[in-house]
Amino acid sequence: MAKAGKINLITEISEVQEENDIIIMTTFKFGPPFFDIFLMNRILENNPSAEIFILMDGNEYSQSYDSFTKHTGRAYHLIPVFCNKGVFHPKLSLFYSEANSRMTAYIGSCNITLAGFTSNAELITKVDSALDPIDSTVESAAKYFKLLIEKKHVVNSRLSRSIEEIINKLKNSKKNSEVSLLHNIESPILHQLYEKINPPKEAILLAPFWSTKTSVIQEINKNKSLEKVTILLQEDNHNLSNPETYEAYCKNNNIKIDFLEAEFEKNRYFHSKIIQLISDNSVTLVGSSNMTEYALLKDCNEGNFEVSALLWSNSKEIIDEIRTKKIKDLREIKSKAIEFQNQEPIEIVNVYSVDFDMINQTLSVILQKEDIETVITLFFVDKSEKEKEYRTKNEELYEIHCEKIPFEILIKQGTKIARRRIFYDENYIYKKISKGNISLSEINKKISNDHYKINALDLLRILSGLNSRISMEIDADTKKGTTHKKENGKHFSLPSREINSYNNKRIINSFIDLFKLMHSKKQDQKELQESGEIDENSPEKIPVRFQRIMDEDEEKRLVCSKILYSINDLLICKASIDENPDTEIVASSPIMIQSIIKILSPIYIDNELLNESIDLLNENLDNIKNNDVPFEIRKNLFINLVLFNYFFNKNPFYTFISDLFRVDEVIDSSFLQECLNQMSGQIKDLMPSEKINELEIMRCFGDLCGDIPNSRTMKNDLIKSLQTLDISDTLNWEFSKAFSKNVINKYSISREIKDKINYEIKNYSDEQKQFFDNLLLTKMTS
Numbered sequence: 001m002a003k004a005g006k007i008n009l010i011t012e013i014s015e016v017q018e019e020n021d022i023i024i025m026t027t028f029k030f031g032p033p034f035f036d037i038f039l040m041n042r043i044l045e046n047n048p049s050a051e052i053f054i055l056m057d058g059n060e061y062s063q064s065y066d067s068f069t070k071h072t073g074r075a076y077h078l079i080p081v082f083c084n085k086g087v088f089h090p091k092l093s094l095f096y097s098e099a100n101s102r103m104t105a106y107i108g109s110c111n112i113t114l115a116g117f118t119s120n121a122e123l124i125t126k127v128d129s130a131l132d133p134i135d136s137t138v139e140s141a142a143k144y145f146k147l148l149i150e151k152k153h154v155v156n157s158r159l160s161r162s163i164e165e166i167i168n169k170l171k172n173s174k175k176n177s178e179v180s181l182l183h184n185i186e187s188p189i190l191h192q193l194y195e196k197i198n199p200p201k202e203a204i205l206l207a208p209f210w211s212t213k214t215s216v217i218q219e220i221n222k223n224k225s226l227e228k229v230t231i232l233l234q235e236d237n238h239n240l241s242n243p244e245t246y247e248a249y250c251k252n253n254n255i256k257i258d259f260l261e262a263e264f265e266k267n268r269y270f271h272s273k274i275i276q277l278i279s280d281n282s283v284t285l286v287g288s289s290n291m292t293e294y295a296l297l298k299d300c301n302e303g304n305f306e307v308s309a310l311l312w313s314n315s316k317e318i319i320d321e322i323r324t325k326k327i328k329d330l331r332e333i334k335s336k337a338i339e340f341q342n343q344e345p346i347e348i349v350n351v352y353s354v355d356f357d358m359i360n361q362t363l364s365v366i367l368q369k370e371d372i373e374t375v376i377t378l379f380f381v382d383k384s385e386k387e388k389e390y391r392t393k394n395e396e397l398y399e400i401h402c403e404k405i406p407f408e409i410l411i412k413q414g415t416k417i418a419r420r421r422i423f424y425d426e427n428y429i430y431k432k433i434s435k436g437n438i439s440l441s442e443i444n445k446k447i448s449n450d451h452y453k454i455n456a457l458d459l460l461r462i463l464s465g466l467n468s469r470i471s472m473e474i475d476a477d478t479k480k481g482t483t484h485k486k487e488n489g490k491h492f493s494l495p496s497r498e499i500n501s502y503n504n505k506r507i508i509n510s511f512i513d514l515f516k517l518m519h520s521k522k523q524d525q526k527e528l529q530e531s532g533e534i535d536e537n538s539p540e541k542i543p544v545r546f547q548r549i550m551d552e553d554e555e556k557r558l559v560c561s562k563i564l565y566s567i568n569d570l571l572i573c574k575a576s577i578d579e580n581p582d583t584e585i586v587a588s589s590p591i592m593i594q595s596i597i598k599i600l601s602p603i604y605i606d607n608e609l610l611n612e613s614i615d616l617l618n619e620n621l622d623n624i625k626n627n628d629v630p631f632e633i634r635k636n637l638f639i640n641l642v643l644f645n646y647f648f649n650k651n652p653f654y655t656f657i658s659d660l661f662r663v664d665e666v667i668d669s670s671f672l673q674e675c676l677n678q679m680s681g682q683i684k685d686l687m688p689s690e691k692i693n694e695l696e697i698m699r700c701f702g703d704l705c706g707d708i709p710n711s712r713t714m715k716n717d718l719i720k721s722l723q724t725l726d727i728s729d730t731l732n733w734e735f736s737k738a739f740s741k742n743v744i745n746k747y748s749i750s751r752e753i754k755d756k757i758n759y760e761i762k763n764y765s766d767e768q769k770q771f772f773d774n775l776l777l778t779k780m781t782s
Helices: 009-016 032-046 058-063 136-150 157-169 189-196 215-220 243-252 316-320 330-336 428-435 440-449 456-480 501-531 544-551 553-576 581-600 607-621 631-648 669-686 694-705 714-724 730-746 751-760 766-781
Strands: 022-027 051-057 077-081 092-097 102-108 124-130 179-183 202-206 228-234 256-263 274-278 282-287 307-311 323-326 351-357 362-367 374-380 385-390 397-401 406-413 416-421
Touching: 009 032, 022 157, 032 051, 051 058, 051 157, 058 077, 077 157, 092 136, 102 136, 102 179, 102 282, 102 307, 124 136, 136 157, 136 179, 157 351, 179 189, 189 215, 189 282, 189 307, 202 215, 215 243, 228 243, 243 256, 243 330, 274 316, 282 316, 351 406, 351 416, 362 374, 362 406, 374 397, 385 397, 428 440, 428 456, 440 553, 440 581, 440 631, 456 553, 456 581, 553 581, 553 607, 581 607, 581 631, 631 669, 631 694, 669 694, 669 730, 694 730, 714 730, 714 751, 730 766, 751 766
Parallel strands: 022 051, 051 077, 202 228, 228 256
Antiparallel strands: 022 092, 092 102, 102 124, 179 307, 202 274, 256 323, 274 282, 282 307, 351 362, 362 397, 374 385, 374 406, 406 416
């Protein structure tokens, strides 16, 4: 319910509000330095997983762009809202917490600026509610944002999904008899207000902005019930330059009118707007609406966007907070009226949405249709840029693939321009994991698009987040009686070891501490070596529970074995509760391999552990067919298998390889080049001091590809490899040698196959022909 009293807005939003998943705020003016440098970090301290949306006026967005900091619109969504005639002016905030099962609405008058949160006198109506049953006013706040999206006033896919997530959680509603929310998306606020109350006898009005016409008072008095009007004005903080017009209307309608000078707490700037209407009882309207036609007498298509709180209970204490004295001479009002300096609207391109898909690395831009050519320039985080000219006209959606992380966008249409910041949250994937609404395929795609530049602690963070959700998802499915099936309809079994998510969490968290400790020790040793000092290596610096692990290889091996099986159980359980478990298991395997290389190997690795890892991969992936899983997912697995073999200098036989891949998919020059580039980048990060051996990488590729053919496909696969690759390229030749050697040594070679091989290599160099002659001769002899 709404609470009376004074609140510190900064404390309220950054400390009282905790563990929120979704935060939505609206403003007319926005203070980037205040929010980015001061408020943002405070909010995130208590709401680390929150996705934050700020909706602001579109023209103000463009006017204030030069004051943006490097953080503006990056880790939070800053969304401009464009209006037909007026401005986007509501001051409504919504805080949604699934963990606390609560939602809070703030309906007020303050902009998200330093003055709005500190020095101004602002009125805020706070309504806090459990989710079930939900307070009707808080529910109305959520539905306000839903309506903005449905009416296409706001176009943002992530906000749309977030609102849908909130609305789906609201099942039962409880009527709020103290506060109602009014907005003008569909009809004017004052019209709605008048339908809800008895005709008033008295009106008390306070606001900085006034219309030169008396339309607002005329609407309040449309039943000719008004007997008294009191207008409160703050010195040097109003634009009412024609008070005589209001006085004349009142006199002509037998209404007593008083003009009062208002002062509040040492003459703080009073930015609040108040309409108090008194009949048999009183109601008070507070919020964003000034005393103008655009604010109170028009809907959002013809005027401003506005939101107000209608307080049904006696709100006398609000007026009592204001000290007043009567103004006897109207000339005093006119002399103290000021002309507020509004910036002239500029011609801009209406950019409704700029959405960067971090998983697919695609930027979608939605503009207002114009019969003119469009030029889009992308600026990336690394300060580089990319310009694209679109000669087609009347386009609305533009999609651009981004090789790098975009920072901002510049759009030109004739003389009109627009600039937009592009949301990019480096913690986005972790937030999605914590909410449980991300698949292993998406996680794998994201880290592969980042060229697997993910470190061990980030991997452990992903695994820890998955573990936190896994027991909840399994419990939910158990209650529903859900069974998990493979895409071919067969029952899918969970791991043979029953998963214990609490135990896994303990193991993973403990391993994180161990990994940090060992990493720190390595850094210390490196610094000592560089400085020439002696390492005391005092045991008291190491926690007792890690002392044996640090000293004994067998203890390290046991710990790494535990983490290996914990990771495997987590990934398989996550995959098993997905609608497409086969796809998810394949997607989980690169994450598994990355974990073995980056998490286990820095602590301890030996042949026994490597063989256990290979056995787990074989067990997980056996019997999955290539036509059941998209190649994009399988491709990432293939690259990581080659990395595993290269990194550990292994050439194991993977039992699943011939079922999961086809030779024609992987023996392709562009694919091999892509793999080589990815592999080289990863090896450089993993082994920065070693020179990258591209020939060895291609040998690993060839060896692995050589396990794909079976006795039925061997002949065609072998001949295809000879026909496809340009063996004049040294790397391709290295691949071809390894592939051909693996296949020929594995299978019987008939005279027919030998003749076909000789035919295909007739244009090879003498050295290359000699290689095949020796290979075939050895095979025939054996």
